[in-house]
Amino acid sequence: MPISAIPASLSYADADARLGGALSAVFEGAGASPGYDEVLFFDGDLALDGNFLDAINELRGGDAEGGVELIVVTGDLTVNGPIALYEDRPGLYVGGHTQAETLEGGEAEIYIHDGAFTHLVYGWYNHGSLRTGIVDTPWVIDYDHAMDVYAPGGRWVDNYDDDDDADFAVGDSIVEAFVPEVVDAEDRCLDVDEFLDRLRAGLPVLRPGARTATESASEHVSRALADRAEHLDLTGRKLQTFPVEVLQMPWLRTLILDGNLIDELPETLGTLTRLEHLSVRDCGLTALPESIGDLAALRVLRVAGNDVEFTLPAGVGRLTALEELDISDCPSPPARRPGRGRTRPR
Numbered sequence: 001m002p003i004s005a006i007p008a009s010l011s012y013a014d015a016d017a018r019l020g021g022a023l024s025a026v027f028e029g030a031g032a033s034p035g036y037d038e039v040l041f042f043d044g045d046l047a048l049d050g051n052f053l054d055a056i057n058e059l060r061g062g063d064a065e066g067g068v069e070l071i072v073v074t075g076d077l078t079v080n081g082p083i084a085l086y087e088d089r090p091g092l093y094v095g096g097h098t099q100a101e102t103l104e105g106g107e108a109e110i111y112i113h114d115g116a117f118t119h120l121v122y123g124w125y126n127h128g129s130l131r132t133g134i135v136d137t138p139w140v141i142d143y144d145h146a147m148d149v150y151a152p153g154g155r156w157v158d159n160y161d162d163d164d165d166a167d168f169a170v171g172d173s174i175v176e177a178f179v180p181e182v183v184d185a186e187d188r189c190l191d192v193d194e195f196l197d198r199l200r201a202g203l204p205v206l207r208p209g210a211r212t213a214t215e216s217a218s219e220h221v222s223r224a225l226a227d228r229a230e231h232l233d234l235t236g237r238k239l240q241t242f243p244v245e246v247l248q249m250p251w252l253r254t255l256i257l258d259g260n261l262i263d264e265l266p267e268t269l270g271t272l273t274r275l276e277h278l279s280v281r282d283c284g285l286t287a288l289p290e291s292i293g294d295l296a297a298l299r300v301l302r303v304a305g306n307d308v309e310f311t312l313p314a315g316v317g318r319l320t321a322l323e324e325l326d327i328s329d330c331p332s333p334p335a336r337r338p339g340r341g342r343t344r345p346r
């Protein structure tokens with residue numbers, strides 16, 4: 001079994017002190033004491049073969065009932081297999097980069113700094129939590145779990161109840177998008193075991209032509225770019241970032257981004273000097289870039305329904321052609337889905 005760091009058995013207090021209070025910040029800071037006693041502490045990088053828990057138990061002499069409450073890896077964790085923590089113990093903390101086939105959580109508390117997961121990140125309905133920095137994975141599946149996962153390249157599946165911010169959600173969205181082999185026909189949700197088996201076998205899980213709203217939006221922008229379209233409406237396309245391809249369209253006269261949680265507009269927006277109509281309602285914005293003042297042709301600016309702390313930059317005063325400014329309902333921020341917003345640096 002490949003292993004780098006040598007494990008030590010520490011109390012939670014000692015482990016927390018070794019990490020300068022990082023454990024308390026992650027677990028106790030969430031509002032409840034974690035109640036951990038024994039911590040299996042790896043100071044450095046750790047590499048394991050096979051299932052994570054099986055490898056840990058083998059490392060400890062096959063003692064699966066040995067009372068480890070929390071596993072801490074201060075460096076990078078590399079697992080040639082899945083990390084699946086459905087019981088309440090052990091929890092997991094990784095200070096470095098985590099790499100594995102999957103990251104799956106249920107009752108356990110899991111915190112990783114960042115990582116890459118070949119198939120998926122999955123949070124199963126229960127009392128645990130799953131928190132990450134930026135992770136690279138093709139799929140994030142949430143079954144009503146306490147998830148704070150940031151996977152900018154992943155497709156997000158709500159496997160429990162309808163969620164307007166998910167790429168695919170329980171009901172018609174899942175049934176119409178995924179091949180029947182991975183769909184629970186009765187509950188109209190993904191059968192995660194079948195889904196994972198199919199991914200491992202390299203078989204498709206989506207029906208031909210199935211696209212997320214974001215993928216469809218990207219195709220729409222590409223067509224508009226090729227056609228030199230002057231008007232672009234991307235309302236409600238579930239975008240998480242401003243579509244940078246738009247900046248390649250200096251001829252654009254209308255840009256509508258309403259209902260996308262893009263959080264911020266780039267300072268380079270000011271290069272779209274022919275823009276006459278800009279609408280970014282309900283986008284989770286706290287401000288506009290100062291370069292907004294460079295849009296000399298702008299006649300309509302709609303920013304209604306953005307963040308409670310939304311402010312207009314001084315550059316708006318340079319918009320001499322402006323005829324309509326809508327800043328209504330800015331004290332009421334748009335509803336946000338936990339874990340989907342930009343709660344972590346990109």
